[in-house]
Amino acid sequence: MFKKLLIANRGEICCRVIKTARKMGIPTVAVYSDADANALHVQMADEAVHIGGPAAKDSYLKAQTIIDVCNEVGADAVHPGYGFLSENAKFADLCEANNITFVGPPTSAIEAMGSKSAAKSIMEKAGVPLVPGYHGEDQSEAIIKKAADDMGYPVLLKAAAGGGGKGMRQVWSENEFAGALAAAKREAISSFGDDTMLVEKYLTQPRHVEIQVFCDKHGNGVYLFERDCSVQRRHQKVIEEAPAPGLSDDIRKAMGEAALKAAKAINYVGAGTVEFLYDVDGSFYFMEMNTRLQVEHPVTEMITGQDLVQWQLDVAAGEPLPLSQEQLKVNGHAFEARVYAEDxxxxxxxxxxxxTYLQAPLENRHVRVDTGVRRGDEVSVYYDPMIAKLIVWDEDRNKALNRLTTALADYHINGMTTNLPFLYNLASTDAFRNVELDTGFxxxxxxxxxxNSEHDFNQCLPLMVLAILLNKKQSQPQANSTDLSSPWHYSNAWRANEHHTQTVAVAVAGESFSVTVTHVDAEQFELNIDGEDLLVSGTLEGNALIANVNGHRQRASLVVHGSDMSLYTAQSALHFSEDVPDLGIDDMQDDAGxxxxxMNGTVVKLMVAADEEVEAxxxxxxxxxxxxxxxxxxxxKGKVTEFFFQEGELVDGGAELLAFEVAQ
Known part of the structure; x- marks a missing residue:
């Protein structure tokens, strides 16, 4: 086994690898950029070495620098994680040239699958079913467009060297093609340094089902069943699950054997994932093979009881696979939800x-949280905004899904907007529970x-108003008087010789709802919503909101982040705030506009010239x-009178980018 392991990555996957290496008694070395000097993976590793500036190209993508660190600290193996250098054949070659074990497949396999076009040709020869498409070397726009026209729209443009949804565009009609191709090529160059494209027929109701394969250096290979990754946005996975629901044993076996056929066609070694499009008629088509560990590998670990990182390290050290195909069994069901800093x-x-506040659900045999951040950490502009992966397991899909929604409601993050309410609502839909899955879900x-319907808001409006009132009561200084019975001690809109009445305005999803609140006593309120009076009372202890609305007692979870709040009920999650009256101070704007x-980011391209007339x-x-x-x-309709930033310049979120003059 290895004497020292360097992890050429950052964040949660680095922390994940460190945990297994520590369990196996292997010392670990982390590398870090300026932006990650105080990161969790740096604190967890036995050693950590600074490798450059915050941008990935100045640090985590500097292959020779990482090799130099290995030689300096005596690391005889490198785990690349995923992303960055994980599928970089030149980096794997550098490791071999320096007698450092690359924990991954041989260079030939990376190269074979590194180009989606070449991969399609190899799979076609191996008898693996393919989606109709063009994967040729002629990259002229005319040739690619002709292939798209011939197969009929919609089509999918994909970067040949791509992954993670980068350099990918759906094209629904011929007149969209040129713009989509230019954008896909630009994104491919930025992400991979290669703008080679392929085009495929776009299936309108496919599921994304992938097979986890593992091969060793002794000619053995197994598949560890499948994951359904159909729920996506921008071709990036949102919630994954294993096994794929509704898949028959025959289809599971056929897909598994096809995946092994794909792996053996390139003499694969290590962990790999063969991704298929699974159509409504039961047919499936090879999409691509990822020659690394996948982000969603934990769901496979949960249903098989295997540590895939340990398998990777054992195989890289020359050990045979620990189990045969017959010994592998599916046990229960697992979900993974990706928690992102995004809106x-x-x-x-x-x-x-x-x-500013981070409280994950308690981990146990049913709940697992893979993360690379702690309370107080920064989510920066330089890296992917994933905060954590929330993984749950139970005996069957319905029980596991209940675990997922409960854990999402128990995940509390303040300081920024996250996708937690979105994930909760998605997992709570009848369609998701009923397995109405496809990539357009x-x-x-x-x-x-x-x-965002008025019906949904009105159902939750009493709880939102109650949450605002109780939170304000907790957070505002109430006692200018030391006499607890004094009315000056109250923060409940008390007025001498008047009813205790106020108006609370709730802002949610771009709308504002005004509710008249009469304070019956310190713990009870009468709400008037659309002419209907509701008697509401409740308590707020920590994040637990207990509400009673006209005798209907409900439990909800409330997360407060600054002036914003997120409310999780049995029906849905809502992100809202109190709508403070606008006094008009900030209404003045320049006539030019x-x-x-x-968001914080970089200007990559100016699309028009200053003073050029443009349409809306x-x-x-x-x-x-x-x-x-x-x-x-x-x-x-109008024109840009001035650009305030040029290509390549960093921009803070909220900064004015340009001046625009509307045509008269």
Whole structure:
């Protein structure tokens, strides 16, 4: 076994590998950038070495620097995690040249699967079913477009060297093609340094089902069953589960054997994932093979009882696989939800800031939290905004799903907007519980996931008002008087010789609802909502809100982050705040108008020239942050009179990007 293991990565996967290495008695070395000097993975490792600036290209992507660190500290093995250098054949070659074991497949396998086009050709020869598409070397726009026209729209453009949804665009019609191709190529260059593209027929109702495979250096290979990763946004997975629900034993076996056939076609060694599109008619098609450990590997660990990182280290050290195919069994059901610093109500834009409060659900045999952050840490613009992976397990899917929603409600984060309410609502939908899964799930069920109907608001409005009142009572200094019976001690809108009445305005999902509140006593309120009187009372202890609305007692979870709140009920989760009256102080704006940055990021491209006349919705500027592109568009017909930032410059969220003059 290895004498010292360097993890060439950061965040939660680095922490995950360290835990297994420590269990196996292997000392660990972490590397870190300027931005990660105080990160959790740095604190957990036995040693940690600084390798450069905060941008990945200046630190975690510096292959030679990492090799130099290995030689300096005496590390004889490198675990690349996922992302960064994990599927970089040149880095694997550098490890071999320096007598350092790369914990991953041989270089030839990485190269074979590194190009999606080459991978398709190999799989076709191996007899693995493929989606119709063009994977050729001629990269002229005319050739790629002709292939798209011939197979018919919609099509999917994909970066040949890509992964994680980067360099990928759906194209629904011929007139969208040129813009989509340019954007996909630009994103591919930024993410992978390679803008080679392929185009495939886009299946409109597929499920994304992937098979975990493992091969050793002795010719043995197994598949550890499948994961369903159909629930995605921007081609990035949101909630994964294992095993895939509704899959017959025959299909499971057929997909597993096809995945092993794919692995053996490239003499694979180590952990790999073969991804398939599974269509409604039971057919499946090879999509790609990831030559690394996947982000969602914990759900496979939960249903098999195996430590896949330990398998990786054992196989890399020359050991045979610990189990045969016949010895592997599925036990129960598991889900993984990716907790992100992002705003689902604002097109899932990433969010930066400090985790001022962080309380994860208690871990036990049913609940696991893989994370690389702690309370007080910063979520920066330089890396993916994932805060943690929440993994749950139980005996069957329904029980595991109940575990998931309960754990999501118990996950409390302050300091920034997160996708926790979104995840809770998604997992709570009847469609998700009833396995109505495909890769368009989120778009199809937006009305249920994004709770924004007046009916939904009115159902939860009494609880939101109660939460605002009780939280204000807890947080505001009440006692200018030391006499607890004095009316001046109250913070309940008390007025001498008047009814204790006030108006509470609730802001939720861009709407405001005003509610008249009469304070019956210190613990009881009468609410008038749309002419209906409701008697409401309750208590707030920590995050537990106990409410009684007209005799209906309910328990909910309340998370307070600054002036914002998130309320988790049995029906849904809502993100809201008290709508404070606008006094008009900030209403003055320049006549010319301007457009601001929706997030911290980098300006990657100016799409028009200053003083150029444009139509409404014309792309003006493209920003990039946390591996995502965001396009700033013209709000109306007019022209940009001035750009305040140039390509390559960093921009703070909220900064004015340009001045725009609306045509008269």
């Amino acid at each position: 689902p109500d604002n097109d899932f834009l990433p969010v930066t800031g400090q985790l 989120i778009d199809k069920h937006q009305d249920k996931i994004f709770v 301007g457009l601001t940055a929706p 919705d014309t792309p003006l500027l493209i920003m990039e942050a946390m591996k995502m592109e965001h396009t700033i568009k013209a709000p109306a």
